[in-house]
Amino acid sequence: MGATMSTALQPQQWSTTVWVLLVTTAVTLLFQVFWRPALPKNAPKWYKKGDWPILGALEFYYGRRSDFMKEALRDSKTGNFSFYIGKKHLVGVSGDEGRKLFFDSKDLNFPQAFAELLTGQPQAPSAENQDGFSQTFTKALIPLMKKENFLKNLDALTGDTRAACDELAAALPSKADPDWRVTDPFESFYEIVYQLTMRTVGANDIAENPKLLKHTLSIFDWFEKSDSFAKVIFPWLPTVNHYMRLYYGAKLAFVFRDIIERRKKTGVKGNDALQFLIDRGLTLQNIVAFEIGALFAGQLNSGINAGYLQVFLTQNPEWMARLREEVDGVIAKHRTSPKQSRADVLSTLTIEEWEGEFPLIDLALRETIRFCLPGATFRKNMSGHDVPIGDSGEVVPDGAFVIFLVEDSMFGDWYTDKMKWNPSRYFEENAEDKKVPHAYMGWGSGRHPCLGMKFAKLEMALITAYWVGLFDFEFSDKDGNHIVPDKSLIMNRNLHSAKKPEENMYLRYKLRED
Known part of the structure; x- marks a missing residue:
């Protein structure tokens, strides 16, 4: 053993065979690293x-x-x-x-x-299982995106949105003017979207617990940030971000595990998406994977769209007036007593009324998506x-x-004045999004439609109707001074996905007078 070790530590004594083996191995490794098909x-x-x-x-x-x-x-x-x-x-x-x-x-x-x-x-080992979890995810998501589920949750969804608006109304006055309060819409509206999403595809235990809601949102945000370019190039490489994703995935798993175990222990089932997944026999691993996938599909885009829609309204007085007129018209139509506040009336609307009586909000969302994808x-x-x-x-x-x-779709030449935020381009007489096949891909297109489109439209109608109906709002600085933006508010087109603005944006707001 000692002689062998001594020889191994003295390369000048290595045989030609050893050298040939080492050089061949090195060349093979270099070839594998540098070679491309x-x-x-x-x-x-x-x-x-x-x-x-x-x-x-x-x-x-x-x-x-x-x-x-x-x-x-x-x-x-x-x-x-x-x-x-x-x-x-x-x-x-x-x-x-x-x-x-x-x-x-x-x-x-x-x-x-x-x-x-x-x-x-890594690539799936065979064609038979390449879509394994994708199929599981889709089969679980489709029932949750049906009208029956929205109807079951409608009171909770309107209650969550109204409570969030009440919390905004109770915020401290701004530094610049005590008549106004200030919010960063990419925080406040992002959180509302998360609560509504958790209410619809997650667990009521989380949606109804402010502390747990913030905790899980923080986990998701960190999980979303922990992507790894190195892992894309070298799937076998144990990168830091890969392990961070595993860590945050485990943290989310612990939250859902505790909820599941508590339900098993008490024998009390939940009336929510989590219980639906449990009853379908999904494992904890698949439940967590489903929740992360559902949040990726809905939270990022809808959370960002919710903020930008209100920001764009502040820069477009004509459309601010149109949406306000639409919301006020719906409230006036369904008000049954002079004592009812705007929020009271909105809380009585049926799912059919939410889906059918806010067409201008839908067009404003459609145009916002065009800029935010x-x-x-x-x-x-x-x-x-x-x-x-x-x-x-x-x-x-x-x-x-x-x-x-x-941009090849969303900013095609068929859009007139395409860098202008203008929901009227979707009016029936204009129909710019239908001039060529796949002219608009905001809700998917062709063989890949967005499964969550109806829910995204519903939550945006809820948020925008309550916000526009209850508050006057303007673009401002963090202290509540009304300002005119000194640069474009359009999202950076080079981003990989929808992101919060690099520099904070603020809206100052106050309750409307009846």
Whole structure:
């Protein structure tokens, strides 16, 4: 043993065979690290600008996603291009044929693309189980998004929204003017959306406990921030953010575990989504995965949209007046006694009235989504064969990812004055969102509609009707001074997903006089 160790520590005494083995191993490792599969001849041309060895197109992941896509598309003669993220082959598509392929093709898979490009999860081992949890998630979510569930929860949803408005009304006066109070809509409205979402797809034990509500929202926010680009390139790499996600996922699991165990111990079942999942036989692991998935699907976008909608209203007096007139008209129509306050009347509305009597709020939300859906979205070709990109002669190779720039749809040339927030573009006589196929993707399109659309519309109608109906509000600074924004309020288009503004925005508000 001693002689062997001595020889091992003296490379000059190593045999030729040992050296050949070491060099071969090193070369093999380097090859595995640096090698990328060659692009098929009929794949779109490789856009090499900004490509880093091993890592690929870092700009796509860090800071310039939309700009990177637009620059690559301008450089392409066909409107399509290829690039790499690590060894992963991505194909950017655009134009009529690109939109048709992306939204209509049955050969393109979204769940696996999400898993590999956002969370760095490895590819499913077989076609049979590639959509395993996705199917479980969808089958559980669809019943919760039905009208019957909204009807069951309506009193609680209106009660939550009204209570949140009462809390805003009771806030301390602003420093600048005691007649006004101040809120950051990307905190206050974000929290209301979270409570309504938890009420609908989570647990009443959380929705009705302010401390637990803030605690779980904090867990979700940290979980959402803990993504890992390194994990996307090297799925086997044990990154810090990967373990942070596991940690925050475990913290959320402990919350739901305690609720489940308490219900089992007392024998008292809940009348909520959590009980629905328990009764379906989902494991704790799948329940937590469902909750995280449901929050990702609804909280981020709706939470941000809720804040921006009110901000955009402050900069558009015409639409502020229209929405106020709509809300006041509904209140006047359903008021049965002079003693009823605005909030009292809103609390009596039926689910049919919430869904059918606020069309202008719906259009304002539609336009807000157009501005608040940034970046690019993706699919993966898992069909087992190359998929043609229209009549371009190019294909998406089997195993490659398809990337579609959101602006190619949401800011297409069919939108007049497209950088202006203008809900009237959706009026029947204008119908700018229907001028070409997939002209608007805010609620999904083609084979991938948004399962939570009805709930998102309902919660936005609730929040906006109560807010517009009860308060006057203006854009302000944190002290309550009315100000005119000194720069664009439009969300950074290079973001990967909807995000709170980098700089805080504030609204000053006061109760309306009856």
